[in-house]
Amino acid sequence: MAEADLDPLLVIEQYSFPTPWKRSMYESDIDANRHARFFVIETKDQHELVGYIGSWFIYDEAHIGTIATKQEYRGRRIAEQLIAYTAFQGIQEGIAYIVLEVRVSNEAAITLYERLGFTQVGLRKRYYTDTQEDALLMTCRDMEGMARRLDIEEVPDER
Ligand SMILES: CC(C)(COP(=O)(O)OP(=O)(O)OC[C@H]1O[C@@H](n2cnc3c(N)ncnc32)[C@H](O)[C@@H]1OP(=O)(O)O)[C@@H](O)C(=O)NCCC(=O)NCCS
Numbered sequence: 164m165a166e167a168d169l170d171p172l173l174v175i176e177q178y179s180f181p182t183p184w185k186r187s188m189y190e191s192d193i194d195a196n197r198h199a200r201f202f203v204i205e206t207k208d209q210h211e212l213v214g215y216i217g218s219w220f221i222y223d224e225a226h227i228g229t230i231a232t233k234q235e236y237r238g239r240r241i242a243e244q245l246i247a248y249t250a251f252q253g254i255q256e257g258i259a260y261i262v263l264e265v266r267v268s269n270e271a272a273i274t275l276y277e278r279l280g281f282t283q284v285g286l287r288k289r290y291y292t293d294t295q296e297d298a299l300l301m302t303c304r305d306m307e308g309m310a311r312r313l314d315i316e317e318v319p320d321e322r
Pocket of ligand 1: 179180214230231232233236237238239240241242243244264265266269270271272274275276278
């Protein structure tokens with residue numbers, strides 16, 4: 164992910180989350196957090212940023228902290244490809260499993276994660292301080308299977 168990706172990313176961020184991350188949060192992760200891995204997918208012709216994912220790779224764990232797809236591009240396997248690429252990259256770096264939290268009301272995301280092989284391993288009560296909503300903790304250990312889902316012509320940009 165390049166510095167120039169931040170503006171279009173933040174537009175998607177704004178309408179995708181109840182409490183969007185601020186620019187400074189992305190900047191500090193991208194500039195100063197050696198554990199952070201951000202990847203984006205852009206269209207081939209116009210180089211329009213249509214999806215992004217941010218994870219922290221710590222020891223053998225990849226923790227997905229953010230993922231979103233531009234509204235008009237949803238349902239086209241963009242999020243799937245972002246997670247698959249994170250798994251692909253994770254394997255190169257010794258990652259054994261992926262973990263994430265998701266709001267219990269986020270049916271689209273939960274359906275996606277379950278379809279990709281994530282399983283529910285816990286519930287974090289009132290995890291989201293903005294709405295006091297609970298988080299499902301989900302994990303996937305089949306890194307190879309996840310990486311095999313990668314079927315895009317060009318791999319996403321690495322930051
Ligand atoms: C969740 C999100 C990232 C999914 O992105 P996407 O690129 O549309 O997802 P994909 O196309 O890769 O995945 C498609 C699969 O996800 C599930 N899915 C996606 N949107 C869905 C919806 N609105 N309702 C139910 N299932 C849905 C389905 O299983 C679908 O597979 P199918 O088409 O075979 O039924 C996207 O909806 C988004 O950006 N939401 C706002 C941000 C967000 O909630 N992020 C997750 C935080 S944990």
